[in-house]
Amino acid sequence: MTRMPSRIAVIAIDAVNPRLVAEFWCNVLGWHVVDDDDEGVISIAPPDGAWPTIDVLGVAGRKAVKNRLHLDLRADGVATPDELERLLSLGARRVDIGQGPDVSWVVLGDPEGNEFCLLSRSVQKV
Amino acid sequence: MTRMPSRIAVIAIDAVNPRLVAEFWCNVLGWHVVDDDDEGVISIAPPDGAWPTIDVLGVAGRKAVKNRLHLDLRADGVATPDELERLLSLGARRVDIGQGPDVSWVVLGDPEGNEFCLLSRSVQKV
Numbered sequence: 001m002t003r004m005p006s007r008i009a010v011i012a013i014d015a016v017n018p019r020l021v022a023e024f025w026c027n028v029l030g031w032h033v034v035d036d037d038d039e040g041v042i043s044i045a046p047p048d049g050a051w052p053t054i055d056v057l058g059v060a061g062r063k064a065v066k067n068r069l070h071l072d073l074r075a076d077g078v079a080t081p082d083e084l085e086r087l088l089s090l091g092a093r094r095v096d097i098g099q100g101p102d103v104s105w106v107v108l109g110d111p112e113g114n115e116f117c118l119l120s121r122s123v124q125k126v
Numbered sequence: 127m128t129r130m131p132s133r134i135a136v137i138a139i140d141a142v143n144p145r146l147v148a149e150f151w152c153n154v155l156g157w158h159v160v161d162d163d164d165e166g167v168i169s170i171a172p173p174d175g176a177w178p179t180i181d182v183l184g185v186a187g188r189k190a191v192k193n194r195l196h197l198d199l200r201a202d203g204v205a206t207p208d209e210l211e212r213l214l215s216l217g218a219r220r221v222d223i224g225q226g227p228d229v230s231w232v233v234l235g236d237p238e239g240n241e242f243c244l245l246s247r248s249v250q251k252v
Contacts, residue, residue: 009200069193072135
């Protein structure tokens with residue numbers, strides 16, 4: 001049998017308000033809630049069943065420092081400024097982590113400040 | 127044209143030693159380095175070209191608190207204890223974040239302490 005290494009099944013995000021954060025990421029990614037248990041875990045997944053999915057985990061403490069893991073998003077079907085406007089309308093906020101004015105991506109935060117980037121559609125990070 | 131929302135292109139991980147962290151995750155996932163620029167970013171990706179990939183980003187500061195984002199791994203082709211042994215041999219360490227003795231997953235840390243979980247092969251989080 002071919003040795004199958006581990007694969008990334010879930011990206012887990014701690015949240016003080018899991019419902020708010022799960023709803024945000026559903027709207028951003030076009031995903032849906034697939035499980036919402038009684039223990040503060042909300043699982044969201046893409047409609048095509050692809051991996052990894054996202055689990056939003058209820059925690060007591062708020063974010064205090066810049067995250068060491070973050071997600072980079074790409075929107076291939078729409079101009080980057082239009083997607084940026086959409087993300088801001090969903091509750092994303094611009095975040096300054098010292099990225100400077102000349103980068104090709106936009107640094108944003110989700111409703112609890114978890115940093116993520118919107119990459120330019122046609123240009124990789126330079 | 128159908129509206130395409132953003133998708134997750136990259137999971138970015140900050141690292142004091144990007145090479146060490148990138149090598150660890152390549153070994154864990156069976157991925158390969160696909161880009162290693164002069165600015166401290168190492169990109170790794172699966173052989174099938176699937177998304178998301180991982181970028182390991184060089185940073186100055188070490189991890190100080192529990193991460194608010196983490197990855198859950200699943201190894202479907204091998205018994206969980208065997209995969210755990212493999213991960214530990216690659217440099218993963220067991221991490222106690224107060225998960226208790228009764229959970230069905232194992233909490234580990236990568237070489238810089240970034241928490242991740244090995245999920246049981248047959249049982250979802252309970």
